[in-house]
Amino acid sequence: MSALFSPLSLGSLQLKNRIIIAPMCQYSADAGNATDWHTVHLGGLALSGAGLLIIEATAVEEIGRISPGDLGLWSDENEAALATVLTTLRKYSAMPVAIQLGHAGRKASSQVPWDGGQLIPLEDGGWQMVAPSAIAHAQGERPPLALDSEGLARVKAAFVNAAKRAHRLGIDAIELHAAHGYLLHQFLSPLSNQRTDQYGGSIENRMRFPLEVFDAVRSAVPEKMAVGIRISATDWVDGGLTIEQSKQFTLLLQERGCDFVHVSSGGISPLQQIPVGPGYQVHLAQELKQHCKLPIIAVGLITEAQQAEEIIVAGKADAIAIARGILYDPHWPWHAAAKLGASVEAPRQYWRSQPRDQKNLFGETKIGQR
Template sequence: MSTLFSPYSLGELTLKNRIVIAPMCQYSAENGAATDWHMIHLGHLSLSGAGLMFIEATAVEAAGRISPSDLGLWDDATEAALARVLQAVRKHSPTAVAIQLGHAGRKASVHVPWEGGHSIPLAEGGWKTSAPSAVPFTEGDETPVALDAAGLQRIRDAFADAARRSARLGLDAIEVHAAHGYLLHQFLSPLSNRREDEYGGSLENRMRFPLEIFDIVRAAFPGERPVGVRVSATDWVDGGWDLEQTVAFAKELERRGCAFIHVSSGGLSTKQKITLGPGYQVPFAERIKRETSLPTIAVGLITEPEQAEAIVASGEADLVALARGILYDPRWPWHAAARLGAHVDAPPQYWRSQPRELKTLFNAGKWG
């Protein structure tokens, strides 16, 4: 029996297998609203057979978008646009669907990647960014506004509102984005958080606002549906956020009813020095799993089915997430099942596609 293709439960949400589609920005929204691109993108990935699919990083307010084309969930228009997409996905796929809620902080107001990804000047349609401290991400960027009490409350309210909208949309889970150098990660890291109030300085203080946001989202989302957190386990910079602090953060999240932790790294500083390799972030997930009871999702250069199987079978992580790999191969779970001698759900419209020698690959009659 393949562990990768065995069921797994995040609280009351039971997944059909341990394969997760990671949230991946598409930079294809209009004023925060999902478009036909999202219908196509999420629609075809929802037919992959993965156990859980995350919608991309979704801004809780317009100023929290990475780019002007980021997806958002902050008003009735953005909620209605996403509802249209989800209605189609739900009609044709049994895959569990979650959303990643976030705020870009000082990394907001940039061009989409295929236009260079550089900061957009205010005179050219950019907007003033906010952060824990008035420290820009890169030299030459507009200096962000250090959040005051009113700004912190505005962001708390935005996360709560987005969580309530997520509940109305029927989403199965929420992931709070505290990774990749975005706002909540900026509060966690001493490299970006230079505050001298109760939200800066000590580890306890730097964790305070991200933990507040988790509590707010958890309270605003139905209790039977899981809420987890995405973390960067290390900044890959001396003197920055690191694995020891991440473990301490995870333990605090565990006490607050966090349902899972999704472990990546980096993104906060241009000075990061990352040693890349297959599964290079898996040891971070393994450490958190070992020191807490939190279910962990490992991500990062996990490309081969045997590699994914070994990660979950050995207990290094509970689930594995695919990002670029599943964009390249949207039927990765099918091909993994074939390699591992397992079975996978597929829509009946595609049953005739399985190779003759793999005629029992699909779980016929179990779709939906």
């Protein structure tokens, strides 16, 4: 029995295996509205046999987009467009679907990656960013506006509004984005948060707003809807957020009914020094797993089936997430199941593709021939 292909519970949400498709920005929305690209992209991933599909970072307000092409869930039009995509997915796949809700903060108003990813000037269609403090992400960039009490209330309400829309859409889980240098991470990190009020200074104060957002979202949707969070466990910069501080954050999330923590790292500063290599973030997931009772998801250059299996068997994490790897190999879970002697769900239209030496890869399938 493969550990990777054993079931897992994230709160009330039951997964058939422990492979999670991590959220991956597509920068292909139209004014926040999902397009045909999302139907094609997400439709393919929904046929992959993974245990859970997480929709890309989805902005809770218009100025919270990373780029003009970001997906959004702040309006009725956004909700209707995403409903069209989800209706098609559900015709052909029973895979649970989550959505990552986020706000880019000071990293908003950027070009899409294939156009350089640089900050868009106001005169060229950019917009004013907001953040905990008026500190630019990179040298030479225009600084964001520091959020005042009214702005904090607006952002929190935007997360709640988007969460309610996600629930109406029948989405199975919400992942709050508090990683990769975006707004909730900006509050957590002392590199970007230099406030002198109750939301800045000590780690207790820096955690306050992200925890308020989590509490508000958790209260806004039914208990059966899983609510988790993605964090950057360390900034990889001297003087930045540390793994020890992330342990404190995780324990407070646990007390509040968080259903899972998705452990990434970095993204807050161009000065970061990340030792990239196979499974380079797994040790962070392992440290957090040893410190709390929440399901922990590991991510970061987990590319091989046996590597993923060993992470689960060794108790380093409860699930693994893949992103670029599944874009490169959309049937990664099929190939992992074949290598580990497991079975995986596949659409019946593809059953005939099962290799002759993997007769039970797709379970007890019966295919006639003419």
